[in-house]
Amino acid sequence: MLFKTITKENLRTFITNIIKENQTFAPVVVSTDADNNPIYQFKKVDSFEEIKINYTKSYSSIKNFFLPYKEDLSTFHFNENGWEQKINYRVNPRVLFGVRACDINALIKLDQVLMKGSFPHPYYIARRKNTFIIGLDHEPMADCFCQSLDTNEVVHGFDIFLTDIGPKYFMLINSSKAFNLLKNITIEEVKEEDRENYIKEKNRLASLFKSHVDVTGMANLMDIEFESSVWQKWGDKCLSCGSCAMVCPTCYCYTVCEKINLSLKTASKEKMLYSCNLIDFAEVAGGHNFRPKSSDRLKYRYYHQHRGFVESFDESKCVGCNRCQKACPADINPVEVLRDLRKENIK
Amino acid sequence: MEFSGIPLKKLRAAFFDFTSCEGCQLQILNHEKNLPDFLSLIEIVNFREISSDKRDDYEIAFIEGAVSRKDQIDRLKDIRKKAKLVVSLGTCACYGGVNAIKNNFSIESMVDEVYKENKPETIPVQKISEIISVDLEIPGCPVSKIELEYIILCLALGSVIEKKKYPVCIECKQNMNHCFIDKGSLCFGAITRAGCDSICVNGGLPCYGCRGPSASVNWMSLKNILIDKGITEEEILEKLSLFNSLNEVIKDEN
Ligand code: SF4
Ligand code: SF4
Ligand code: SF4
Ligand code: SF4
Ligand code: SF4
Numbered sequence: 001m002l003f004k005t006i007t008k009e010n011l012r013t014f015i016t017n018i019i020k021e022n023q024t025f026a027p028v029v030v031s032t033d034a035d036n037n038p039i040y041q042f043k044k045v046d047s048f049e050e051i052k053i054n055y056t057k058s059y060s061s062i063k064n065f066f067l068p069y070k071e072d073l074s075t076f077h078f079n080e081n082g083w084e085q086k087i088n089y090r091v092n093p094r095v096l097f098g099v100r101a102c103d104i105n106a107l108i109k110l111d112q113v114l115m116k117g118s119f120p121h122p123y124y125i126a127r128r129k130n131t132f133i134i135g136l137d138h139e140p141m142a143d144c145f146c147q148s149l150d151t152n153e154v155v156h157g158f159d160i161f162l163t164d165i166g167p168k169y170f171m172l173i174n175s176s177k178a179f180n181l182l183k184n185i186t187i188e189e190v191k192e193e194d195r196e197n198y199i200k201e202k203n204r205l206a207s208l209f210k211s212h213v214d215v216t217g218m219a220n221l222m223d224i225e226f227e228s229s230v231w232q233k234w235g236d237k238c239l240s241c242g243s244c245a246m247v248c249p250t251c252y253c254y255t256v257c258e259k260i261n262l263s264l265k266t267a268s269k270e271k272m273l274y275s276c277n278l279i280d281f282a283e284v285a286g287g288h289n290f291r292p293k294s295s296d297r298l299k300y301r302y303y304h305q306h307r308g309f310v311e312s313f314d315e316s317k318c319v320g321c322n323r324c325q326k327a328c329p330a331d332i333n334p335v336e337v338l339r340d341l342r343k344e345n346i347k
Numbered sequence: 348m349e350f351s352g353i354p355l356k357k358l359r360a361a362f363f364d365f366t367s368c369e370g371c372q373l374q375i376l377n378h379e380k381n382l383p384d385f386l387s388l389i390e391i392v393n394f395r396e397i398s399s400d401k402r403d404d405y406e407i408a409f410i411e412g413a414v415s416r417k418d419q420i421d422r423l424k425d426i427r428k429k430a431k432l433v434v435s436l437g438t439c440a441c442y443g444g445v446n447a448i449k450n451n452f453s454i455e456s457m458v459d460e461v462y463k464e465n466k467p468e469t470i471p472v473q474k475i476s477e478i479i480s481v482d483l484e485i486p487g488c489p490v491s492k493i494e495l496e497y498i499i500l501c502l503a504l505g506s507v508i509e510k511k512k513y514p515v516c517i518e519c520k521q522n523m524n525h526c527f528i529d530k531g532s533l534c535f536g537a538i539t540r541a542g543c544d545s546i547c548v549n550g551g552l553p554c555y556g557c558r559g560p561s562a563s564v565n566w567m568s569l570k571n572i573l574i575d576k577g578i579t580e581e582e583i584l585e586k587l588s589l590f591n592s593l594n595e596v597i598k599d600e601n
Contacts (some may be wrong), residue, residue: 030523034531034576042521060523070520078351240563241537242513246520260504262496263385264350280512282515294565327520329528329537329572 001155002173004187005194011169014176014185015097015134016048022132023094027055027066042096048222053098056141061249061323062103064097066110066127069246069273073123073256076267083267089126097134097211101145102319104135104149104158112313113252113259115213135161145211145335146320152206165197201245213335214342215316218306221341226299235295237330238277244324244332245275245301253281276301302337348387348503361393361405362436363426365419366446366472367412370489371437372396373492378492383579385496403429409436410481413443414473427479435475436495438488438557438590445488447472448592466482472591474569483508488557488590491543511541512562515554519545531576533586538564538596546590555586557592566596 006014006129024045029052030038040055042062107128114121115128134232135158146152157180162169171187173179190198209275245251255274260267274281277297282290292333309317316335325333339345348355362372374380376397392402408430414420427433434459437576438444449457450471457467475481485498515536519526522545527534536554548556562597573583587593 031530033525033529039525039529060520083351188392201394205414237568238518238563239514239537239568241516243516243520243526246517257509260350260500261379262382262388262500264348264355275517278513278517279561294563326529327526328527329516330568331536331572 003347004171004177005165005168005190006162006185006187010186011047012045014182015051017184018095018097018181019045019047021090023089023095024090025094026051026097027058027346028052029047029055031061038331039141042098045097045255051098053136054138055098056138056197057144057323058103059248059323059326060260061106061321062099063249063251064108064112065094065131065255067108067114067252067273071271073269073271074174075269078265078267083215085210087109089122093132095132095134097136098131099133099135099159100138100321101135102146102321103149103249104133104161105146106319106321109131109250109309109313109315109317110252114138133158133160133176133183137163139200139205139320140209142210143322143325144209144236144320144337145213147209148213148215149318149320151318152209152321153276163198163201165194165201168194168226169236170194170198170201183315189267189296192232201205208291211335212323213320215306215338215342218316218338218341219310222303222307225341228341231295231299231339233340234332234337235267235293238294238298238333240279240297240329241276241329243327243329244279245277246273247320247323247327249323251275276304302334305334306338349351351505353601356451357388357390358407359392360389360409360500361395361397361401361426361430362391362403362409362411363422364395364487365410365412365423366383366415366473367437367439367444369396371410371439371487372409373488376493378496385499388499395447405430407432407434408419409434410440410475411436413439413446414475414478415449415469415471417468417470420478421476422457427585428564432482433479434483434485435477435481436485437490438486439594440475440557440560441484441486441592442594443474443591444474444557445590448588450591469579474591486558487543491546494542500554513541514561515531515539515541515543515545515548515558516542518543519554521545522549529577532571532580533576533583535562535569535587535593537561538566538569538593540546555589557590559592560596564596566600571599 023044026045027040028043028050029038030041033039040052040058041060042058045051074085077084112122135154156174159175161172253274253276254271256269256271258269305318306316348357364372406427435441439446454469485551498508508586518541519536532553534553535556538560539556540558543558
């Protein structure tokens with residue numbers, strides 16, 4: 001890793017050049033919520049001016065640049081001799097600008113499963129390798145609890161990461177690609193006052209977190225509280241709509257279906273992201289459903305976050321972005337669910 | 348016609364309209380790019396909107412619309428006798444649809460309101476399955492052409508028709524919409540069966556549930572959520588009854 005600084009003016013030039021030459025996606029306003037707060041999404045941008053650099057968080061996570069909601073795993077072309085199968089991993093290189101630390105850490109968690117796991121997912125790997133990530137520090141929102149999950153800082157998983165330290169950005173350069181791209185831009189060595197400002201800013205950002213949850217020993221607690229009435233309480237509210245998993249930066253469950261084209265000449269195998277909250281997630285051939293109750297399905301969602309993933313990778317799967325609550329029509333709040341489980345809400 | 352070396356028989360299909368806006372029939376002719384392939388899978392023997400030729404040797408009868416007149420009952424029963432497979436096409440046929448709003452009022456007051464003279468004979472609106480047995484229901488106001496293509500393909504291939512069990516919210520997220528409920532507005536997407544690609548929300552309108560309930564409905568929770576947003580129970584129930592398609596979700600409320 002290299003540490004440099006870049007002035008705001010030079011960053012603007014740098015990003016403007018990137019946008020000119022690459023497909024670049026960055027946060028823009030797409031809607032407003034009930035309290036008139038803007039809702040942001042990563043969209044393709046054509047100029048630096050379109051980018052909402054001080055955005056809060058994107059409504060959907062950036063995982064969909066790596067795990068699209070729907071993708072063709074392969075296509076089949078029927079002919080006299082049977083069929084020919086075509087598989088396409090190719091993706092055009094693209095840039096994501098403005099990615100938050102928790103979202104980069106979420107990608108690292110997905111890397112564990114989809115790149116470094118026993119069954120690497122070539123489609124994911126191709127997208128990951130062809131995506132240049134420029135991260136950006138920010139003041140946490142009132143509901144961000146990534147600090148509790150140790151995901152408010154990044155040490156890898158990105159190309160460039162920027163922290164605003166007043167007139168300039170403190171810059172982490174984490175790839176040779178990034179280094180080469182920066183060759184034509186004036187960047188500066190880190191001076192003593194920059195280091196001071198950086199640490200001060202980091203401390204200030206860390207002190208702003210309002211939402212906390214203690215996840216130590218959560219994996220055991222989940223087993224101990226398997227029959228807890230907490231699951232019924234939240235399960236009664238849950239609509240089993242799957243929105244939480246759709247927007248969650250680390251949910252990667254999917255379903256696969258085969259589709260025959262109307263022409264009867266081609267077919268495809270399509271992958272679609274799915275959610276453990278959906279009614280038929282644990283339904284098997286013959287129609288038996290292992291989790292017909294919505295409270296059980298909700299419980300298993302938390303199990304994967306704080307028990308299953310911990311068993312495999314020694315850390316929670318959740319990065320504390322709280323997107324699941326924002327997207328949840330029933331306002332189901334992961335911090336409150338976990339606190340309930342710890343009996344912290346019982347006075 | 349063959350698939351992967353296996354010969355297939357073209358199915359003889361007929362389309363009939365009852366009380367409806369004919370929007371579902373029009374949908375059959377939409378998605379023009381796929382129309383030649385679509386029409387190569389079926390032989391249409393009776394379809395007023397495209398041809399005056401009429402034959403009675405159909406295997407599949409697609410019924411659009413609900414029943415709202417006595418003479419329609421005999422016509423339906425006659426179709427049932429002739430068809431091997433009867434399909435309710437669209438929300439009117441499956442649930443009564445918008446027409447069923449009429450059932451909230453007395454027949455006389457309705458007729459008096461709408462017609463000054465030549466008052467017609469009319470009966471309360473009924474869905475097709477209240478009159479004859481129905482083999483397959485394809486709800487939607489209007490039906491989704493993409494879904495209809497899939498179903499016709501399954502029928503031609505003799506393969507299982509998979510009904511989506513999850514709600515519209517999944518498609519809504521796929522389309523990256525911002526949720527109406529987060530905006531403080533009403534939406535029934537969370538209790539409505541997917542398959543329309545959340546077309547209403549994509550276009551800026553909430554889901555009023557025309558496709559009927561999804562496989563897992565938590566009405567009490569959704570109702571409480573909407574009331575919390577400041578929407579009155581009266582408005583919720585009024586919107587819920589728009590298509591007559593979600594009535595069953597409130598059945599066990601009391
Ligand atoms: S099991 Fe549930 S929590 Fe785990 S990745 Fe799948 S959808 Fe997400
Ligand atoms: S579970 Fe919720 S808070 Fe945790 S990473 Fe997923 S969306 Fe964010
Ligand atoms: S978004 Fe909320 S209501 Fe929907 S499945 Fe997730 S927890 Fe349940
Ligand atoms: S807008 Fe409606 S369909 Fe979309 S996520 Fe919200 S409740 Fe579901
Ligand atoms: S979004 Fe809802 S109302 Fe609109 S077509 Fe789909 S199911 Fe029907």
